[in-house]
Amino acid sequence: MESVLSVLYQFGTNAAFLLLSAIGLIVILGMMNIINLAHGELMMIGAYVASFLYHSGVPFAACVVASFLALALAGVVLERLLIRRFYGRELQALVVTWGVSLILAQGMLLLFGPFLASIPIPFGSGAVGAFSFSWYWIALIAISLLLVAGLWFLYYRTAFGLRARATMQEREMARALGVRTGRVYMLTFALGSGLAGLAGALMAPTTTIAPYMGQQYVAPAFITVVTGGSANVIAGALGSTGFLSLAETPFTIWFGTFIGIVAMLLASLVLIRLLPKGLSEWIQRRWLS
Amino acid sequence: MDTAPLAELAQPIPKAQGFFMFKRLKVEDYLVATLWIAVAVYGSVISDYSASTAAFYILNVPMALGLAMLWGIAGVLSFGQVAFFGLAGYTYGIIAGNIVSNLALASVAGVVGGLAAALVLALVFGYFLFYGRVEAWIVPIVTLVMTLILATFMGQTAGYEWKVGQVLLGGYNGMTNIPPMHVWGVDLFGRPLFYYVLAVVVVAWLLTVVCLRSSFGDVLVALREDSLRTELFGHDVRLMQLLCFSVAAILAGVSGVLYVQWGNYITPDSMGLLQATLPVVWVAVGGRTSLLGVVISTLALNVLSFQLSSSGNQYAFVILGALLVVAMVVPTFGWSQRVAAVFGRRG
Numbered sequence: 082m083e084s085v086l087s088v089l090y091q092f093g094t095n096a097a098f099l100l101l102s103a104i105g106l107i108v109i110l111g112m113m114n115i116i117n118l119a120h121g122e123l124m125m126i127g128a129y130v131a132s133f134l135y136h137s138g139v140p141f142a143a144c145v146v147a148s149f150l151a152l153a154l155a156g157v158v159l160e161r162l163l164i165r166r167f168y169g170r171e172l173q174a175l176v177v178t179w180g181v182s183l184i185l186a187q188g189m190l191l192l193f194g195p196f197l198a199s200i201p202i203p204f205g206s207g208a209v210g211a212f213s214f215s216w217y218w219i220a221l222i223a224i225s226l227l228l229v230a231g232l233w234f235l236y237y238r239t240a241f242g243l244r245a246r247a248t249m250q251e252r253e254m255a256r257a258l259g260v261r262t263g264r265v266y267m268l269t270f271a272l273g274s275g276l277a278g279l280a281g282a283l284m285a286p287t288t289t290i291a292p293y294m295g296q297q298y299v300a301p302a303f304i305t306v307v308t309g310g311s312a313n314v315i316a317g318a319l320g321s322t323g324f325l326s327l328a329e330t331p332f333t334i335w336f337g338t339f340i341g342i343v344a345m346l347l348a349s350l351v352l353i354r355l356l357p358k359g360l361s362e363w364i365q366r367r368w369l370s
Numbered sequence: 371m372d373t374a375p376l377a378e379l380a381q382p383i384p385k386a387q388g389f390f391m392f393k394r395l396k397v398e399d400y401l402v403a404t405l406w407i408a409v410a411v412y413g414s415v416i417s418d419y420s421a422s423t424a425a426f427y428i429l430n431v432p433m434a435l436g437l438a439m440l441w442g443i444a445g446v447l448s449f450g451q452v453a454f455f456g457l458a459g460y461t462y463g464i465i466a467g468n469i470v471s472n473l474a475l476a477s478v479a480g481v482v483g484g485l486a487a488a489l490v491l492a493l494v495f496g497y498f499l500f501y502g503r504v505e506a507w508i509v510p511i512v513t514l515v516m517t518l519i520l521a522t523f524m525g526q527t528a529g530y531e532w533k534v535g536q537v538l539l540g541g542y543n544g545m546t547n548i549p550p551m552h553v554w555g556v557d558l559f560g561r562p563l564f565y566y567v568l569a570v571v572v573v574a575w576l577l578t579v580v581c582l583r584s585s586f587g588d589v590l591v592a593l594r595e596d597s598l599r600t601e602l603f604g605h606d607v608r609l610m611q612l613l614c615f616s617v618a619a620i621l622a623g624v625s626g627v628l629y630v631q632w633g634n635y636i637t638p639d640s641m642g643l644l645q646a647t648l649p650v651v652w653v654a655v656g657g658r659t660s661l662l663g664v665v666i667s668t669l670a671l672n673v674l675s676f677q678l679s680s681s682g683n684q685y686a687f688v689i690l691g692a693l694l695v696v697a698m699v700v701p702t703f704g705w706s707q708r709v710a711a712v713f714g715r716r717g
Contacts, residue, residue, distance in 0.1 A: 116507050166699060171507045172447045176654060177698040179449075183647060183691030191684055296643050300518045303511045311505075339522060346515055350495075353512075354502040 083212040090214050091334060093222045095326040095341075100225040101283060102298040103305035104318055105276035108232070110306055111314040111361075112249055112269040115164065115174045119182035120302060121295025123274050125189065127152050127281025128290045132197050141203055145282040152278025153271040160270040168266065182295070190292040197290040221283060228276070233315050245269060300342055308349040310359015316369065317361030324360060325349065393583045398662035405665065406572050413564050421564040422632075427672045429567050429628040432574035434652045434668040435661065436621030439578055441650075442658030443587065444614045445506070445594030450495075450513025451622040451649045453520050456641035457491055458484035458623030459630040460524065460539070463548040468535035473552040480549070481627050488623030489616055491516075496615040500608045517646050524638035544637030551631045558631070567628050574624050578661065581617060590614055622649075644687060648675075651690050654697040 106120050117123075130151050131144040139147070159181070167174035204216035236242035247255040248265045256262050288294060308325055309317030328348035333341030356363045409428065413421050433451050441447045466480030495516060499509050528541025539545060551558040551566055558566050581587055592600040593607050601607045630636050639645060652671055656664035671690075678686040 114505075114507065116511060163695070163699065172441075172445075172510070173698050175447065175507060175510055176650060177695055179647060179650065180691040180694030180698070183644075183687045183694070187684070187687040187691070191688070296518075299643065300515045300522075303515050307508050307511055307515075339526060342522075343519060346512075346519055350498045350512070353504050353508065354498045357502045357504045 083210045086209055087212045088330065088334065090212070090218075092326050092330045094218045095329050095333065096322045097218070097222040097225045098284075099301055099305045099322040099325055100229070100318060101221065101280040102302035103309075103322070104225075104228060104232075105273040105280065106302055106306050107309060107314055107318050108276060109270055109273035110311045111317065112245060113168060113266055114171050114311055115167065116171070116178070116303075116306065117164075117270075117273065117277075118175055118178040119159075119185060120178075120277050121298045122182045122185040122189075123152055123155070123277035123295075124281030124284070124298055125290075125292065125295040126155065126185065127278030128285035128288075128294065129189065129193070129197060130278065131282035131285045132200055132290050135200050136198050141200065141286075145279060148282035149275045149279040152281075153275030155278075156271040156274025157267060159274065160267050164270060165263070165266065186292050186295060193292070195291060199290055200286040202286045217286065224283065229315060229318055232318075236314065241265075241268065301345070304342075304345050304349045308352055308360055310356075310361045312358060312362035313365045313369070314361075316364040317359060320360040320364050324352070393585070393588075395579070395583055398660055399579055399583070401662050402575065402665055405662075406568070406575070410565070410568060413561065413568065418560040421561040422559070423676070425564040425567040425628075425632055426676065427669055428571050429632060430625050430649075430652070430672055431571045431665055431668050432621040432628075433625035433649050434656070434664050435575060435578045436618030437649045437653045438656065438658060438661060438664040439582060439590070439621075440614055440618040441653055442660075442664070443582060443594065444590040444611065446611055446615065447506070447510040447650075448513045448615070448618065449510045449646050449650065450517040451618065452641050452646045453513070453517040454488040454492060454619040454622035455626035455629070456517075456520060456524070456636065456638070458488045458626035459548075459636040459640065460545060461487040462627045462630050463545045463636060464534045464537050466549040467537035467547070470536070473549065473557075474555075476549055477552045477631075484627045485620055485623045488619045488626070492616045492619030493612070496612040500611040500615070503608065514643075514646060517641050518643065521638045521641040524641065540637075542638060544635055544639075546635045548630045548634045548636065550634060563632065567632065570624060570628060574621055575661070575665070577617070578621070581614075582661070586610075586613075647687075647690060647694070651694050651697075655693055 102124070105123070106117060109115055109117050127148040130148045131141075134144040134147055135141060163177055163181070164174065167177060202215065202217050204220060206213055206215045208214070234242075236246060244255070244260045245265050245268075247258070247260055248262045252262055284298075288297070305321050305325060306317075309321030311317070325345045325348065329341040329345045332344040352360065409424075413424060416424065433455055437448065437451050462480035462484035465483040466476040469476035469479060495513065499512060504512075524539065525542050527539035528543070530538070532539040532541070537545065549557075551563070553566075556562070582590070589600065589605050589610055592603075593605070593610060597607050626636075626640075629640070648671075652668040653664050655671065656667035658664070671693075675686055675690070678689070
């Protein structure tokens with residue numbers, strides 16, 4: 082019983098970690114086929130915002146919301162200044178966002194020094210028999226599911242979602258029908274950046290807050306988007322995090338975190354050899370159409 | 371009815387022209403050759419110590435040329451060139467460090483082994499990427515993840531259980547005491563090392579020129595512009611991309627081997643996220659498609675980062691990041707093409 086719970090818990094935390102790290106990337110990729118390599122740095126800034134606010138007495142939940150809003154605003158600035166010049170030129174966009182990530186990480190180091198005050202983990206821990214767990218990670222699992230549900234609502238039940246999906250499907254036609262695609266791109270980029278900030282703030286209590294903390298999310302988040310592909314945001318997010326945590330969890334339990342990540346990389350390599358457009362395209366073709 | 375067009379269509383498609391039909395050199399190739407002569411002359415007038423530093427400036431050129439070929443010419447972007455660099459360096463260290471009885475054999479076996487390791491890694495990853503026909507953005511992401519994982523792996527190899535033969539892998543502190551290049555009974559240091567590095571760099575450059583100024587180079591350009599159309603002309607696009615990726619990996623491996631022969635140590639940081647940026651910056655600033663531009667920008671930026679880092683300047687990566695953004699945003703960044711145009715019509 083306890084060992085089953087423990088494996089389930091491990092699986093859930095792995096999946097939640099992947100989902101939170103990658104959700105902002107997946108949203109942006111699905112819409113404009115652009116990978117934002119500064120994603121990890123946006124998460125880092127989210128954690129910085131949360132830490133500053135938390136230590137000036139703001140409750141943690143409010144810090145998380147503030148991080149989302151702050152980074153969404155930063156996303157608008159980034160999109161207007163740089164990203165909009167690179168629609169349709171995905172490789173150049175990758176390189177530009179990489180340049181941005183260097184400036185942000187090293188700039189933060191120069192501005193605020195190598196460390197920032199950390200945030201204590203809320204909620205404490207619980208136990209079932211010999212199996213102990215952290216309530217905060219249970220909360221993170223719940224929050225990531227809520228995030229996916231929220232995105233589903235946004236994409237399938239709102240006017241913005243309809244326009245966004247139309248733009249994704251056929252940009253020129255959507256524009257001809259009166260959708261302001263430039264604005265859709267801007268808002269999507271803001272949403273993706275905001276989600277990065279939110280994820281950074283949520284992860285902040287579980288890690289050290291430092292200028293280069295974004296790097297630890299790079300490998301898992303990118304493996305997740307590569308596996309998921311760009312066809313469908315919701316299917317990509319759920320499918321690839323589920324698949325990758327299935328591949329990762331046994332190796333993490335038996336051999337440790339590093340081998341778990343290697344297993345994820347190998348699993349995703351084999352997967353894209355079989356399904357080059359990613360899991361989301363396959364799920365959509367198989368079950369959603 | 372006129373059946374001639376159908377009859378013509380029914381003819382077997384003529385086999386794509388000879389794989390290595392060599393074309394004319396371009397003006398920029400003569401300019402780069404002149405540059406190498408100037409560098410060789412420069413190496414003879416500076417002090418022994420400066421020659422050693424100068425060797426460091428030029429040893430990264432093969433890696434940059436490989437990426438220029440891969441990204442600028444073939445349109446396949448890789449963020450993982452430093453993985454091949456690091457793997458070749460570590461492999462050289464392991465092999466050369468274990469053959470103590472014959473130093474000359476140790477260097478040669480190390481070089482061959484290092485390049486072979488880079489080639490094998492490139493073939494394995496390239497197979498999955500190119501034969502899966504993945505979308506263009508997946509290649510840089512997967513190669514970046516490959517690099518980070520390799521760096522993480524090497525970082526946790528501290529302690530005596532990570533010993534290959536007599537060589538310690540060394541974890542984050544890196545592998546030390548890697549044997550230098552040994553020929554004709556002497557270890558190469560200072561000025562001889564400089565000329566050895568220069569000779570290898572020139573050979574690597576010639577290899578790139580031969581690849582690009584041949585029908586193979588034309589196919590690479592064609593598949594960058596329109597890969598479906600290239601495929602319909604009878605070229606195996608997947609194989610061409612894999613070949614180009616492998617050549618670029620070997621060139622990165624050449625830089626890696628030269629680096630450990632020059633510095634006699636290597637750390638996992640040489641495959642880290644920051645290092646992975648450098649080749650991309652060199653090539654982007656050089657204008658991507660021009661070998662002249664890439665060679666000049668690689669030399670200039672290596673001098674710049676060496677000066678910045680040896681003076682302890684923390685702005686190095688901010689500057690490099692800004693350069694990357696500017697090189698991508700400013701649309702007419704083909705400065706090197708214009709330089710070549712001054713010297714004559716491009717061939």
